[in-house]
Amino acid sequence: MNRQTLATRAGSVAARAARTWVRCGLMLLMVLGLSLPVSAEGGEPPGVIAVKAGRVHTMTGDAIDHGVVIIRDGVIEVVGRDVEIPAGAEVIELPDGVITPGLIDACCMVDFGIPEGATGWLHGAKPYSFWRALSEIQPEAPDAPSISVLDREFPAGPVGAVEKLTAGQPAHATWADQAYEVTPHRRVVDSLNLLSNDFARLLRGGVTMAYISPDSANVIGGRGAVVKTAGPLGDRVVCAAGAVKATMGGDPIRRGLPNYLPPMYGPTPNFHTRRPTTRMGVDWVFRKAFFDAAKAQAGEKPGGADAPPPPALPVLQQVLEGRVPLRIQARMQHDIFSALRLAEEFKLNFILEEGTEAYRCLPQLQAAGVPVVFGPLYMTASGYRGRTDEARRPRLTTPRQLADAGIAFALTAQELRDEEGLVRQAMVAVRHGLDEEEALRSITTAPAAMLGLSGKVGELSPGAAADLVVWSGEPLSATSRPKLVVVGGEVVYELE
Amino acid sequence: MTGCSKYGSAMGLMVAVVLAVADGMAGPPPERVALTGGRIIPVNSAPIAKGTVLIERGKIKSVGPAVEIPYDARVFDVSGKVIFPGIINVHTWRGLDRANEARPVTPQLDVYDAIDPSQLFFEDCLRLGVTAVHVMPGNDTVIGGLGQVVRPIGLTVPAMTIAPGEHLKLSTTPRRGFDHMVQMATLRERFLELGDYAERLAERRYEEKLKEDGKELDVGPAEARKRGRSLIRAEDVDDEHRNLLRLCGGRVRVAGKEGASLFKPLGVFVHCNRAMDVGPAVELAKRNGFFDRTILVLGGECTKAVGELKRAARPVVLPQRLMYRETDLHTGEVRETFVPTAIFEAGLMFALVPGPDDSYAERMPTYQAALCVRHGVPRDVALRAITLTPARMLGLEKRLGSIEPEKDANLVVFSGDPLDFNSVVERVFIDGIPAYERAKDVRLQRLLTSGPGEGEGGSKE
C-alpha cells in the first residue's frame, strides 16, 4: 500500500460520498418500487408544482374538467379550471389523466404474512396474501396449498429467512401481542415495518394514507396507527396511537389453543392456551375490562377473574370518557349485535370494522349511528377469512344498502392488494349499485372523516395535504391505473 | 332454505337452473331467433352501432344494421345492450373432479369420462358469458390425456360436446415429486418407446399380411418394417400408444378403405410454467413432429423467454394471473411484468383465460381483457384473445369466436360494453337456445338482495 494511493483515496472519499448519497436516495426509491421522480435532475424539489389533467375530482364539489392543481410546499394552494400557474412552477401535464385525492384505506392490514419465531404457526392463521406472495416470489410454487410450508417458508435458505425479517416479509408486523386478552396499551405502530414492500404496493394502487389496524387476535387489542404510504420516513407516521381495536366473534377464539385438554393430550401451557374459547368468553372479557376500568376510575381496586392488566386500565378509562376512539371488528350478525349491546351498556361510541353481515343489521346500526368501515367485497371468502366460518353470507350490495340507509361508511381492502385493492373494491361496489360519486367519497373523504382528518386529507381543497393520484382514465374503470402519485407535494410514483 | 345444508341448497338451485334451461331444450328449439336493437361487436369486423342478429337452426344466419326478420322468429329486443360472441375458455381443468391422475404418463385418458355436467363451474361460466370450455387435464402431469371442448349446458357429456377431443396435454414443467431431469427423461423415453412400438407393430403387420397371402418372409426386419408401416390399422394400436401416435402424426389404415389414411392428428397443449421449460418444449415438439400443432401454456415467468417464444412463433395461452411479480432476494426490489404486453409486443398469438376464483374481478374473462387494455394492449386484440383466438387455437374458427353468418349462434348480451366493469351478462344464447337469463338467476340474486334477507333481522336482544 503506497502513500500516494492512500492520498488519492482519501481525496476522493468526499466526492464518492456525495455521489453515493444520491445513489442511496435513488436506491431507496427503487426499493419502494418507484421509478425516478420527475425532478431527479435538479436534486432539490421545486416548491411549487402545477398538475394539469383532463378532469379533477376535488371531492368538495363537482368534478372540474381540464382542471389544474397548484401545490406549494407540500400543501394544496388552489384548484380550479382557469387558474394562473405561478412563475417557476414545475408543470406536470397529463391531458388524458383524471386526478383524485390520494386514496385512504381506513382499515389496512399491512404485511399480513406469517409471523416467525416463537409465535410460529398459529392455529388456522394462514392469510390470503401469503399464498399470493409465495407464488409471486417463487414462480414454480404450484397453487395447491399442500406443499409443506416449511419448504417454502424460506425460499432461499437462510437468506430467505433473513429476507423475511426485513423489508420483504417481516415478522410480527401487525400481529397482536398475545400475552393478555386485553392490550390497549400496546400500539401497532411498534410492530410496523415502514420499509416494507407492502407500502409500495399500496402506493401503486393509489393509496396514499392507511389506518393500520391491529390484527384480531385479542378481544381488546392494541391501538392502530395512521401512516402515509410514501415520503420521508420521519414524516410517515401521522398518528401513532389511534383507536383501540376490539374484536367480537371467533377470531380471538381461533387464535388461542384449547386449554381444556389434559396434560399430555393438549399443548403445553403458553399464552396461546388461554381464554376465551367461546363467544360468551369474548363478551365476558370485553365487559370485564371496561367494568374494571370504570371501577378503577371510581377509586375501587379491580380484581377477580380475568382482570385486565394494570397498564390497560388508563387507556380503557380514556375510551370510556370518549377521549380515545374505539373500533370493534365483527363479521356476523349476532357479533354485530353483541358489539351494539356492549357499547350501549358502557355508553361507548365505536366504529364497526369489516361488518360482513351489516346488511342484516341496518336498522340497528342506523339507530345507534355507528359508522362502518366495510370490506373487502367478495363472493366467496378466501384465505384467512375463508377459514373462519363467519364469512359465509356476504352480500355484494352491502355498500349500496349502507348508503341507502344513511349509514356513514368507508370501504377498505384490508390485506388485499392489486386487483382486489382499494380502488377495485370501490369498482366492485359501483358494479353492484353504489353511486360512483358515493364510491369515490367512501375511499377519500369518508375515511378521512373517520380518522379525524377532514379537510386535511382525502380532498383537493386549499390547505389540504398535497396527496393526489393521476389516473390514466376514470379511476373506477377497469382500464385505468395510477400514472402519477404525489404525496406531500413530492412525486413518489410515476408510471414509466 | 335455512334448514338446508349449503350443498343441498346449491344442488337444488343448480337443478332449478338446469331445468329452466332444459325447459328451453325440452321441445325443439325455436327455428329462428332474432336479437334486435343492440350494439353488435362481431370481433372480426367493425362494431355495428345498432343492429340485428338473425339465428336459424342454431347457426347465425345474418348480422347487420337492417336485417329482415322472418315472421316466425322469436324476437328478443336488446336495445341499449351489447351483443358479443360467446367467450371461450381455452384451457382449464375445471369441470373435472380432479385435475390430474396420480400416475405421471397417461395419454390414454380422456376428460370425456370425467366431465361432470352438474358442477357449479358450468353454471358460473354462463354468468360470465363463457359459452365454450376446453376442458383439459391439469398441469401436474407429464403426459396428461385428451381434452374436449364442451358447452356449459347439457345434462350429459355428449349433449355438452361441441367438438371431440383433439388436443393432448403435456408438461415440461416437472410435476409434483419430479424434477426437471426426470420429467424430460420420461418424456423422451415415452416418445422413443413409441417409435419402437410403431416399428414392432409394422413388422408384425407385415408378417401377418404375408401369412394371409400365404407367402414366406423373404426380407430382413428393416425392410419388413418399412413395408408394414402402411398396413397398420386403427384396431392394431393399443390405448397406451394410440393418442401419442396420433400426436406424432402416425399413419394408420382405417378399416375398409384402400391405402393408408391418417387418424386425425392431435394437437397438444404443453404446460411451461417457467422460462426454462419453453426451450425443452419446443425441442421436444420439433423432434417428434408435432411442433406445428403445439400450443404453449405459459406461466408468468415465461416473459423472460420471449425471444424463444418469438422464434417458435406458436400460439400461447397466458397464465391466470397476468401480472408477474418477482422480488429480488438481494435488493428487495419488486419487479412487475405485465405478461400480455410482453407477449403482444413479441407479435405472438395469445389467448386469455379467466383468473383465479378467489379474485372477484379477475375471474371474469372480460376483466382480464380490460386489464390488457389498461396496460396498453389494443382493445380489439384483447377482445379477440377471449373469443376468436381461442377458437383458432382449437381449430374451431369456422364455428366459434365471432358473430358471422354460418357460425354457431353462441352469443352473449351484455348490459353495456364488455370491458366496462359495470356491465353484466344479461343473456346467453348457445346454439340459438336461450341458455341463461340474469333476471331468472336465482343463485346470483341471492348475493344481491336488498334488505336483511331470510327474515332474520330481529332485535338486538
Added chain:
Amino acid sequence: MSTSVDERSTVPMAMSEAERRAMQSDRIRRIACVGLIAALMLPAMGWAQAASSPTSAQVVRVVEANAYVTPEGKLRRSGRVVIENGVIVQVGGERPAGTVVDGYEGGVLCPGLIDCHTGLGVLGPLGEHAAAVQPRVRARDAFNRYSWQLRAALEAGITTFGLVPDDENLVGGRVAVCQTASPEGGARALTDGGPLKLSLAPGVFKVDREPTSRSAALGMLREKLEAVHGGSNSSAERDALRAFAEGRLAGWLTAPSGADVLAGVQLADEYGLRLTLIHTHDARLVAGELGDAVEGVVVGPLGMMAERRDAEAAKRFVEAGVPVALAGGLPHQPADSLRIGACVATRAGLPRAAARRAITSEPAKLLGLGKWIGTIEKGYQADLVVFSGDPLDLRSRVLAVYVGGCRVYVAPATATQGDRP
C-alpha cells in the same frame, strides 16, 4: 524477524581470573550503591514491579516495523513505537538508546484487533432466559479465561473482545470487555460493567412469557424506561436501567431489521439514550435515518458468502457519518473472520482507512474504552499486532502480538511450524 543487536545480554562471557576478581569487587560496590539508593527510594517507588523476565513491561521497549496504522486508519511508513510500563510513550521519531528493540522487517504495526461482538471463551450459554428484562446479569460471569478459543483468537491478532449476552432477551445483561492475553500471562476480563445489551431479534418473542410481539417489546421497553424515573424498580435494576435511561450508560441494541433500527433510533431520540445498534441487513434503507441519534453501528459478521447488500452496510453507514465497528462473530465464525469481514467490506466500497478503524479504534470507542486502547497513539495501552503486511490484506499473517507492552505471542518462523498459516 530478528531481535536487534543492542539487546543487553546476561550471558556471561569467558574472562581471566584477574578480570573476574576485579569485576566482582566492582559489582559488589555497585550493588551496595544501588541498594542504598533503592532503600532510600523504595518508599517513593510504589508497588513492586512485575516478575523479572527478560521481556518485562518495566523495560522500555521499542517495536519497529516497516509501517504502522495511524489513528485515522491509514498506513504510514516507519512504524516505531516506544513502550514504557505498558503504555505507548512515543510513536515514530528516533529510536531511544538503551532499549530492547523488537524489529520486524516488512511488518506493519496495527493496534490489537478488537472484536466487539463475540461469545468467545464462554462456559455454557450466554443467555439467561429467566426473564425478559434482566439488567443485573453480567456476561463477565460466564467468561472462562482458560478456554482454548482465546488462544486461537489471540493468534489471529485479536487482543480485546466484547463478550455480549445473546439476543434472546429484551434486556439481556451487561457486556463484558475481555482480553485474550495479558502481561501476567492469561486471558482476563477488563471490565464487567460494560454497555447494557438489548435486543429486538425474533428470538425475544416467546410463547410463555412476555413479550410475544414487537409492540409488546417496545411497549415494555418504554414502560421500563419511564418507570425508572418513577423509581419503582428494584435497586440493582434501577441502577443500570436508570443509568441507561439517563444516558450515562451506553446500550447496545440488536436490530436485525430496518424497522428495528428505526424503532431504536426513535427510542434514542425520545429518551436521550446512548445507543449503539447492531445491524447489517437493511443498511441501505436506514443509513440515512440515523443522524446523530446513535453512537455507532456494529456491522457483521461478514463472511466471504456475504450478500452484496450486507457487505455494503459498513460503507453506507460510514457515508452517512455514523461510526461503524465490524464484528467478527467468534467463536461461531473462524478466528480470521474479523479481517475477512473488513476485506469483504472494503471490496464492497468501504474505504480502507475506515475498515482499519472499524476493527480497532471504533470498537474500542463503542465498548467505552476509546481513550485507552484501539489506537497507536501516545498515552494508549501498548496492545499491538504485527502483521506481515497490511492487515486488510488477507495474505498478511500475524507475526507477533503485544498486550500491555508484553509480547504474548510470536508466530513460528516458517509456515510449516505451528498450526497457523
